[in-house]
Amino acid sequence: MYSKELLKGTLQTIVLKLLAENGRMYGYEITQKVKEQTEGKIQLTEGALYPALHKLEAEGLLVTETVNIGKRIRKYYSLTPKGDVQTASKLEEFSSFISTMQFLLNPKTS
Amino acid sequence: MYSKELLKGTLQTIVLKLLAENGRMYGYEITQKVKEQTEGKIQLTEGALYPALHKLEAEGLLVTETVNIGKRIRKYYSLTPKGDVQTASKLEEFSSFISTMQFLLNPKTS
DNA sequence: TGACAATACATAAGACTTCTACATATATTT
DNA sequence: AAATATATGTAGAAGTCTTATGTATTGTCA
Numbered sequence: 121m122y123s124k125e126l127l128k129g130t131l132q133t134i135v136l137k138l139l140a141e142n143g144r145m146y147g148y149e150i151t152q153k154v155k156e157q158t159e160g161k162i163q164l165t166e167g168a169l170y171p172a173l174h175k176l177e178a179e180g181l182l183v184t185e186t187v188n189i190g191k192r193i194r195k196y197y198s199l200t201p202k203g204d205v206q207t208a209s210k211l212e213e214f215s216s217f218i219s220t221m222q223f224l225l226n227p228k229t230s
Numbered sequence: 231m232y233s234k235e236l237l238k239g240t241l242q243t244i245v246l247k248l249l250a251e252n253g254r255m256y257g258y259e260i261t262q263k264v265k266e267q268t269e270g271k272i273q274l275t276e277g278a279l280y281p282a283l284h285k286l287e288a289e290g291l292l293v294t295e296t297v298n299i300g301k302r303i304r305k306y307y308s309l310t311p312k313g314d315v316q317t318a319s320k321l322e323e324f325s326s327f328i329s330t331m332q333f334l335l336n337p338k339t340s
Numbered sequence: 341t342g343a344c345a346a347t348a349c350a351t352a353a354g355a356c357t358t359c360t361a362c363a364t365a366t367a368t369t370t
Numbered sequence: 371a372a373a374t375a376t377a378t379g380t381a382g383a384a385g386t387c388t389t390a391t392g393t394a395t396t397g398t399c400a
Binding site for chain 3: 124125127128129131165167168171172189190191192
C-alpha cells in the first residue's frame with residue numbers, strides 16, 4: 121500500500137480508464153478490479169470512490185444505469201462522449217506528468 | 231502546467247531529492263530549480279513550499295542555517311541523516327507507485 | 341531617479357480530495 | 371447461526387495545496 125497522498129489526483133484517471141476499457145462497471149466492481157490488477161497495492165475506499173463517481177456523473181462524464189440483481193440494486197457507470205474525451209486527455213496528462221517527474225527525480229538516467 | 235491534483239503527495243519527494251542532490255538550498259532556490267528543470271511544467275508556490283519545509287524540519291528530516299546576504303536573510307535547508315533515509319524510501323515508493331500506475335493504465339504495453 | 345520586476349521570506353483562509361467510520365441490506369459460506 | 375462477501379452510500383475529519391496577502395531588499399531599465 122502506498123502513502124495515501126500519492127494516490128490523490130489519480131483516482132479520477134483510474135476510474136475513467138477502467139470504464140473506457142470495460143464498457144460499464146459498478147462501484148464495487150471497480151474497487152475489486154483495481155485491487156486485483158495492482159496485486160493489492162492500490163485499494164480504493166468507498167469513501168473516496170462513491171463521491172468521485174457522483175462528481176464525474178454530475179460533470180456529465182458518466183451516466184448510470186440501475187439494474188436489479190435479485191433484491192439488490194446495482195448501479196452501472198459508463199462513459200459519455202464527453203467522458204471519452206476527458207479520459208484521453210487525463211491519460212495524456214498523467215503520462216506527461218510521469219515523464220517530467222522521472223526526469224526531475226532521476227536526471228542522470230532519463 | 232499540470233492539473234494541481236497530480237502534484238499532490240509529490241512535493242515532499244521533490245524537495246528531499248533536490249536537497250540530496252544539491253547539499254543545501256533555500257526556499258526560493260528550490261522553486262527556481264524545479265521550474266528550470268521541468269521547463270516550467272511544475273511550478274511550486276510559496277504557500278505550498280514553506281509549510282512543507284517547516285513540516286519536514288519539525289519532523290527532523292531537515293535542518294536550517296540562516297545566512298545574511300547584505301540585509302536580506304537567507305535560510306538554507308539541508309538533510310539530516312534521518313532525512314537521507316527518508317529520501318531514499320520516498321523515492322523508492324514513488325518509483326514503485328509509477329510502475330503500478332503504468333501497469334494499471336496501460337495493461338497492453340507494460 | 342523613479343518605477344517595476346525579481347529576490348526572499350512567510351502566513352491565513354479556504355478549497356478540494358481522500359480517509360475513517362458508520363449505516364444499511366442481501367447473498368454466500370462455514 | 372454466525373461470519374464474511376457483496377453492494378451502495380453519507381458524515382465528519384484530516385491533510386495538502388491554492389489563492390491571496392504581507393513585508394522587505396535588490397537589481398534593472400527607461
